[in-house]
Amino acid sequence: MAQLGGAGQPIIILPEGTSRFQGKDAQRLNILAGKILAETIRTTLGPKGMDKMLVDSLGDIVVTNDGVTILREMDIAHPAAKMLVEVAKTQEDEVGDGTTTAVIIAGELLKKAEELLDINVHPTIIAMGYRQAALKAQEILEDISIEANDKETLLNVAMTAMTGKGSEKAKEPLADLIVSAVMQVEEDGEVNKKNINIQRIQGASVDESHIVNGIVVDKSRADNSMPKNIENAKIALLKYPIEVKDLETDAKIKLTDPNQMQAFIENEEQMIKDMVQKVIDSGANVIFCQKGIDDLAVHYLSRAGILAVKRAKKSDMERLEKATGAQLVTNIEDLSAAELGEAGKVYEKKIFDDVLIFVEECKDPKAISIILRGSTRHVAEEVERALDDAIGVVASTMEDKQVVIGGGAPEIEISRKLREYADTISGREQLAVNAFAEALEVVPKTLAENAGLDSIDAIVDLRAAHEDSPYMGLDVFQGEVMDMRESGVVEPQRVKKQAIQSAAEAAEMILRIDDMIAAKGGLEATGDDMGDMGGMPGGMPGGMPPMM
Template sequence: MADGPMVVLSDESQRTSGEDARSMNLEAGRAVAETIRTTLGPRGMDKMLVDQGGNVVITNDGVTLLEEMDVDHPAADMVIDVATTQEAEVGDGTTSAVILAGALLSNAEDLLDDDIHPTSIVAGYRHAAETVIDVFEDMATEVEPDDIDVLEQIAGTAMTGKGAETAKDLLSSMVVSAVQAAVRDDGTVDQDSVVVRQFYGGSIDDSEFVDGVLFDIEPVNQNMPRSREDADVLIYEGDIEVSKTNVGAEATVGSMDDLQGFVEREQSELSDKIDKILDAGADVVVADGGIDEYAADLLAEAGVTAYRRVEDEKRQRLAQATGAERVGDLDLLTADHLGYAGSVSERVIRDMTVRRQADHESTTVFGDLPTEGVGTILLRGGTEHVLDEVERAVVDSIGVVSAAVEDGAVLPGGGAPEIEASLALREEADSVEGREQLAVEAFAESFEDGPRTLAENAGHDAIDALVDMTARHDAGDVNVGIDADTADLVDMFEDGVVEPLRVKTTAVDSAVDAATMILRIDDVISAGDLSVGDDEEEDGGAGGPPGGMGGMGGGMGGMM
């Protein structure tokens, strides 16, 4: 047998091993964090993302930036998953979570340079994470679901720096009202019942919370009532039209009498359908399919308001809100299938310029509904980019207020939890044996990166801020954080800067998971095709390296 190494990989395969693999992955992870670092905090800067088609997104929302960027490195994708997890779990704190992950990777690289084995670093990081969670839980303050003042502070903190500050008080109040209305009997929040709608025109101050659901639909007949009270609502999963004949069937009309008879039979069929709707007592009909013009005339004469070709999502939402049962066969229709709306009215919300460009000039509002927790946050704004950013801020606020209501625990903002955790970790490191102690100390240093960035983005001296905050916390002022406007150290609860406990704990968990996963990788090999089953055909067969091995791409892709 010939001497020499056995060749296992194909000539097209790429492989990076050992220190080179770790260095490449650590660099990619840090690059992601550096990209969004300047967006952190109330004084954070915005980013403009432009795709090849010229579409523009302007935002400083961490998860939006990372999702829209064209990232071309698998390790970088792992760090982006940190933001995705944070967004899914709590809705805010994505930038902080990614910055923490980047700091953990950066400090881990220094330890690797000192010949600390990745396994020791991972063990130290895991130990430190458990300590941090305990610290956060100990310093958390209870909040009640009906504590409107604190909940509005939480909502306002999530909106700060995201383009919604000019109307922060108004929007915060709307968010709290919406979340409180969506609390279930078991104490959880049904966030799906809170809908955020954009209406171009006007200013942010014109935004409002509507107790009900809004649809851009108009009655099928102009003579139908546009406003009514105490309405029984039918959700019909079909069309009110003449039954279709078999494909290829033909009807031969030999005289005007035959034609008249044919028309009368069609009208009789439609009349039967309308009679069944009227006998059930429906005042409003929301149909999946079309509504014949003759049927619409009959409904209008009977004083019934009808809407046709309403999307499934809207029908489902309206059924849940009104308590209606979706009906697919009018022969089975009874009054028990109908829902109820205390009011059905038409509002003209958009301004004249926008109405000319919209598919619908008016909006139908179903209000005074029997189902609790159904509401719509109606956002107004002068431009598309402004409204998009305000909506992102409001959605984040809904997430954090929901988390606070469900968990009943909040923390001060302004970097206070991070400094407190850093002090606790440095003390804890003294009791940790072996090289894991160095990893715990590195974790403590990583936690200081958040407050440091917060101060830098506000234009203040980061070193002075860290030194002063550390001294105050060491003296027992655990709630003291940095005021981004004045650089003063103040009690964050008194300053109204409050965050749910879940924002911090989720950020720690996801950041540590990503950092330790990357640290444990010592070999990067391009795979031919990682798909299984039917995915192979859909993906067009075997592919190249997963996401590329070269680094981060230069373009911005996938614009919203």
């Protein structure tokens, strides 16, 4: 990239092949990328949202309507689109649900900003207006939130999160499993989702899913000669291998006599025997080892009637600590009865094609497992994603004890109050606040469209109903505006708060970009190609966005 100097000589600033877009061109391309991404996942929103089939380069298939899964599986190249993907990932990490909502709000904010840019409203003014509107929206959200600390509300939150996903037909029993699991692992008002292990097994209907009062480990016994079932289990958790350690440095041992070789082998065997004896002396009858266990050690453990599992995952070891009360031992010399955990029974069981170790009847476990069934792998995977979302929202509700009504009710109410707020603002920021208010209506509008309803009629009816009550939402099954409190459609306040905040911040950041400079190949999906929506790679029809 060159620029002429004073003497007519070119001054090389950037290497040849560098792409650069400035001013309105840069803004137009970034906004277009955001709009395309939002449109891609928009049809998945709500109880009647559709699914997407994603096929990777190896031919693996994912069928889902989970927003963050779709965005994670898509091979997105455009930098502005990647920023919106980060919005979805943050939403997933913070709350566990509402990813689609966050992205489509961000996309609509960019769309409304484009309209303001066309009438020469400065991007900084739009960004400032959006910031003011987002802060006001959080205040309004606080006002329309409802306090929730009873089990019935938690069940409704879980069922709302699962509606429209593969788990919908069994949402009531699954919601009961999730609420029971979250309440069990809750400690001091906080819930760590990692303490709930979902063990997915295909080959049965979703209805056969159940909760385990303990932990399920996706491993088998170290040897079939070991006992298959242990009652009144005393459990040792070892991070130390029960085998002779390799030397950290290269070393050679020169043996001149066969007796020396025999003594060397016997010494190794004695070391392993001593380690096994240490386990036996502690009183343990079940061992979970994060490292390896020597074949000779397996033999001695089996003779002592001890059930051993080797190379257990770190996450399983942490959950076993929480469930059994055992302490993870990093040196076998420190193993004693004080470090052991307890469980009513530990046994190995084969379910479909999976051999699992069950650690059950734990006393007040703070980590538990859910056995999730599904007729096929794809069904089980989608139900697992639904459960993961539901666990996130139930945990958020338990921590915050605040919910909002669903069905598009909060977005319509915030939109209505923001219009009133806009009238109090002088200057062009008023236009941006009004645009923010209009953008939020994309949520109920999309819910209506995905249910096959007239979106204009739905919005008009909702606006009229909100003159009387802030809890009126769209019942997509009845096709009518109803009081969503009575229908039990509720969501955690944190889902909406995070979605609006993240969407506003992402839109604001994208709007403030007026210059895009990229190395060769870095912006291949920009320029005029962004407007060409025809054709997938390989000649497949369907119009996938060229930014992917």
